[in-house]
Every structure is written in C-alpha cells, then in structure tokens.
Amino acid sequence: VSAGLAWPALIRDPAAALSIALLVIAVVVAVVVVVTVAERARREAAHARIAARAEPLRPLLLALAAAEDDEVIAAVAPFVALDETTWRAVAPSMITLLPKLRGDTHAAVVSVLTARGVLAKAEADTYHRSPLRRAKAARLLGVAGVPFAVPRLMQLLGDADAEVRVVAARGLGHIGDPVAADALMTCLVGRRGLPARVAGDAVLRIGVPAHPAVVRALAAAEPVRRGIAADIAGLIGAVSAAPDLARMVAADPEPLLRPRAARALGRLGLPSSGLVLRQALAAADEALVIAAAEGLGGLGDRASIDALLGVAGRTSYLVSRAACRSLAEHGEPGRAALRFLAEQDHAIAGEVLRMLDLRLAGRTRRDGSLVSAGRS
C-alpha cells in the first residue's frame, strides 16, 4: 500500500490489478442481481400460468375427491381425457393429494394415474440411474398402494442409495402386503441396512398379518432386528410373541434389549407375563426395572401391586416414579396403594396421586359438559 511496498512480482501494478478485480466483481454482482430478479419474475409467471391452467379443473378435482361408488367412473373420465399440457398442470396437485386420500377417492385418483400412464412410468423410473428418480418413483408407487409394485419395491430395499431404500420401505408399508414383512425385518443390517424405525413403521402399517415375520425376527442373531421386532410385537399385539419376549426379558445377550422386551410384554397385557416382569423388578439394570414396572401397569393383578409397592420405595427417582405411575394404572387397588405410600410421605406417590385426581376430575368435567351439550 505504501510507497515503498514490495508486492509479489506477479502483480507489478496492484492498483491496476485491483481495478480489474473490481470490474470483474461488479459484473458478477450485476449478474447475480439480474439472475435473482429474473428468477422471481420467472417463478411468478410460471405460477400464474399453472394456476390459470389448473383453475378450471378445480371443480373436477373436488368432484373426484368427493366421489363415491358409482360416481367415481364419471369423476375420473375428464382427467383421463385431458390434453397433455393441461394434465401436466393438474398432475402435481393430484399426486400431492394422494397420501391424504382413503377408500374410493384414493382408488379413483389411482385409476386416473393408471390411465394416464403415470404409475407405469413410475415403475419404469424405479430402474432409472438417478437415485432421486428411483426414490420419487418408489414413493409414488407406495402412496398409490398398488400391489403390483411390491416385488420391485422389495428389490429396492437393497438399492445402493440409502434414500431409495428408505422410500421403498415406506412404500411397502403403505401398500401393506404381508409378503414384504420378512424382507423389511431382514434389511436392517449390513452396509445397506435401513434405519430400524423406518422398517418398523412399515411393518406396523402392515399390522396383524406381519405377526409371523415379527416373531421370526425375535429369534434373529442381530440385536437390531430383535429390538425392533420386540417394539413392533408390543405395538401390534402379537400375542404369539409373548414366550420369545419373556425369554428376551430374562436372558437376551444384549442387555439394552431387555427393557424393550419388557415394555413390549407389558403392552401385550397377558396375565401370564406377570411373573417374568415381577422377576425383572429385581434386576440390577435400572432401565429394565423401569420398563418392567411400566409393563406391570397393564396387568392389574394383586401380585403386581405388591411387587410395585416394594419398588416404589427405592431411592432412584426414575424407578420410583415408574412404579407409582404403574400403580396408578391398577384401578382402585393401585390408588389405595398410592394413598398408603403418600400417607407415609412418599413424595412421588403423592405427585402421581394428585395427577391422577386431576385427570379424573378433568374427565368428569368433560363428560359432564358433553352430557350437558347433549341435553341442550
């Protein structure tokens, strides 16, 4: 900068070099501003154009969404007959609508997409080299709930791209074909493994027909498979899984899975599970004790109340709270046990009892207001 400054030899005249830099930057700034403004103008024009094309079809779209039984065919017809340009304007709205539809209207929209060749194209796109195209295609096939897509989506569970695998799993869950349950419970491990919760959600959507696959997964060698299988078994009420869950509670080689199995066992609510859960209350692992205490809440037997009373007196806040909350789920005998504890200055029992009272009072008020509203 100063008169005697020694600049690198490459820049003999720094001011001139900077002037050139300034010119370049100014041009780039101008280009950026123009591009920004042009993008705004383009987007607004495009929105206006699409809105203008789609607007006349809005009543037809509403008619399609509201169509029932015999009306469906009539409601579908105008969309099948649309010219390509107009169809392109309305198709995104229809595809966006699809996951929110059920029953006849869902079937109606799927029939339009089938007739327009959208689903066939989606199936072809599942082979596209772009992972994004494959994922979008898999999603469309999934939300459309078309059974013909199941084999291809099952193949995509092993896709090289993680997102495609996730979308394929979700799609299989939407379609709900139990054929996919085993594949979903298997694809959790390895380099291309799915996030367990994604696969779990898909199996949960399949529901009761997935029981056998879930029970099989409880015996899997991989902890991740056993863990999610235990969660699902409890949530879908897979009663046949109870012996396996009991075995997991008592002796799963992965200690982290034992509380999950205990929680699942509790959700099943089988009286026969009581002994296993009560035994788990004596475990050294606090997480297992908490889960077992929570699980006993669903059983409601006298032996559980006695066991929970013992646990509620422990020093660990979390264990004690779980036991008291569980007692609160045992109806009047459980409340009596809580009152007994509260009378002995058991603060957590008092807290749970108070919350229970509030909940009951709130429910009574709500019921009362509903009755009044009904009378008026």
Place this chain on the structure above:
Amino acid sequence: MPGSLRDVLVTFFNVTSTPVFVYFLLINTSYLMLIVLAAIQFVRDSRRRDLDAREDLVASPLTEPVSVVVAAHNEEVVIVEAVQAMLSLRYPRHEVIVIDDGSTDDTFEVLRAAFDLLPVSRVVPRQIPTRRQATEVWVPADGRTELLVARKPNSGRSDSLNVGINLAGYPLVAIVDADSILTPEALLQVAQPFVDDPIRTVATGGVIRAVNGSQVVAGRVVESRMPGTWLERVQVMEYLRAFLLGRTGWSSLDCLVLISGAFGLFRRDVVIEVGGLDPDCLGEDFELVMRIHRHMRKARRDYRVTFLAEPVLWTEVPPSRAVLSRQRRRWHRGLWQVLWGYRGMTLNPRYGRIGLIMVPYFWLFELIAPVIELTGTVAVPLGILTGTVNLRYVFVFLLVSHAYAVLVSAAAVCVEEFSFHTYRRWRDLARLLLAAVLENFGFRQLTAWWRVRGLLRALRGGGYEWGAMPRTGFAGRVPQQRRPLAAESAAVAGGTGR
C-alpha cells in the same frame, strides 16, 4: 504531522498490507464457499421435498416424544400465546415445560389464568446440577394438557433450562425461546434426522429469521415482510447470510458447532451426560454444542449434529442502535469465553474437523475479524492524511473489498430467492438487495467497533449484566422490557459473517 508517526505508518503498511489483503480474500471467499455449499444443499433438499415423510412421522407410534423446554423471565405479554403455539405444534406426542425464572411481572399469573393451573407436588430429579431448584410446580386442571409450569428464583436462562431438562419426561428435549414463533411443523422437521439416523443424531437445529415487520396472527407468521428501518433490514440480511446459509454450509461439511439456544432439539441423555448448559457462559448454546462435540469425540462415539434450513424460528432483532450495540458486545464476549474455554481443541486432530477446521476458523475469522477491520478503518485515513499510502491504490482496494462483500451478500439473497423465496413482495426483494449494499457502509464498521469493545471487556474479565431489552412485540404489541433472546446469544459464535 510528526515524522515518527509517518515512519510508523509506513512500517505498519509495509508489514500488514499483504497479510491483510490475503486475509480479506480468505474471509470473503470462505463466506462465498459456504453460500455455494448451502446452495448445493438447498438444491438437494428441494429435489427431495416430494419424498418428505412427515405424515408417516405424525402417524408413527415409534416417533420419539419431545419435551419442549422454555425459560421465561418477565414475558407476560407473549407467554400465553407462545405456550399455546407450542402446545399446538404438529407432533405425535410432546409436552411443554415452562420455567418461570423469577419473573417480577405477571408471567406466571397470566399462565395460571390461561391454562387453569393448579399446584402439584413434584419431585424434581437433579440429573443436571442446578443453582436454584423449582419451588412450585403447576399443571393444568384438566389433567390432560401436557403442560408443566415450574417457578423458581431467578438464576438465569441456562440454569432455568437445566431445571427444565431435569423435569423433562421424554427422550428428546427441544429448547425454545419464549417469545419466538415456531412454524407449526417445526418440531416434525427438526426431529426428522432422529428418525432417519437415530443412532448417530444427538442434536439438530433450525434456522432463525427476523420477524420484525412480518405479519403475525394468532402466534403464526402469515406473511413475511422486511422491517421498517434499515437497521433491522440489514440484520435480516445478516441472519440470512449467517444463520441460514452459513450454518447450512458448515452442516454440509459436518462441521456444525452451534445450534441456536432459541431452537434446538437434543437427545436428553446426551445433554445430561455432558452436564447441561453452562450457567456462567454468555454463549451457553455454542458452549453446549462444543461440549457435546468434545465429549463424543473423546468417547470415540459416532455422532451427528445437524442443521436444517426448513424449520424456522422467527425472532425479533434489536430495533435500536443502543440495544444492538449491547447485543454485539455480548456476542463477542461469549465467543471469546467459548473459544478460550475450548482452546485445547484448536488444531487438535483428536477432534477431527471441529478441531482442525472449525475452531481455528472461529479464532481467525470470527473473533479477530473486527479487530482487523477496525484497525484498517483507523489506519487508512491516517495513512491518507500523512501521505503514506497510495491514494489510488487505497481507493480501489476499499472498493474491491466492499464490492466483494456485496457480492457475498447478493449471492445469499440469490440463493434465498431460488430456494425459499420467503419475502413475496417485490419491494422486499429490492430492500433485501439494497441492504446487501448498505450494510457495508457504516453498519459493518459500527458492529466491528462494538465487537472489539466486547472482546476488550472479555479480556479484562468481570461480570456481565444482561440488561433490559426493549421489545416492540409481535403483531404491534405494546413495548415491553425483557432480557435478550437466546437467538441473540446463539449468534455469539459469530456467524454474522463479518
């Protein structure tokens, strides 16, 4: 003019001109690169928007429930609406925990009246040690609204949040500012990484935008608009460049070190493992994330800290120079506190990219930047007065440096326009572009001065008073006094881009 001053200046310019030129090139180029990285990320995200699985997340019983923890101190004007908005966030299961941090106004009373609160006895576990304990716990009388209000003597935001985290009953904890506005789907969006990568994800954060000037109805931003004054508009520009694009860029490099305390979602067990928020730190949210990084790296655990550009938290930026000055001084003090506290991570390969890239970057381009800028602002006029600089060169150099800075900001506006186009009115776009230019003339220099003052104060040590912060409130609310938002302390980690 004394000859000695002239000699000093000649030597000064001889020694510093090349390093300063290189520094200026590096800092602006780094901003530009972050913007490019963010743009790439936004393109990727927008193409994948169709793949969004939010509905699945809502319907799934496997979605982990969230405890939303809010610390409130003298928030009577906004607290009810804020809590209502938080309770109505779209999420399968969440609870809201409000910690009334010794408010001297009617914060608690308005909550009690609005939610029909009743006192309950509640044992508060101390998994995180706290300075003050909750003295009262209140819950809605209906027994089903998942709200809990705890009262405690004033001990600061961080300590209050620690009490809230102790009270939290769910495995994920969202820390949210009391008088900010979350978009209805924000919780779903910010929780998505915990579903996609549940093993590794330990913390996620959303973007903060300035709400000044926007239309707010019933706790929702219905139309985003640019604020009325240039001081606020320039801050909109700053938030856009630093919070949205800067953090997205760093996140895409897996180098995110800051999740705003105004809106972050954390795994509760991890926050407890690291001991919660530091009540003595002015940049407590920055400090928390740094501590998580250090803890996880030391334990050699595979983990992720992710930033998401879509869940938006709207917050109010300071409308006056006095408040802005206080805010920037505080930010810089906090930045020093955290960097000094974690100096052992600097260039330490044990901490991977965080130690080798992020921490040195913050030292070099966030902490020191205002010192260099201010030195130049003083030295160049002196050089001109004493005739020790080449006028033509200085003039062109200043123009280039400012033009480059304008380019960085204009690029940020361009990326915003292509990706989120938040400001729908043409006049707002024009104002944003103009703010990109105007911030370089006066605003930058002023903030550099404030930041240097903050740094000097930090070096001298001593306590800090947060002071009251006048707020205009959302939707034309009456002005109120309140302490600073977490969003402000979040920006301690620089990210202001200058």
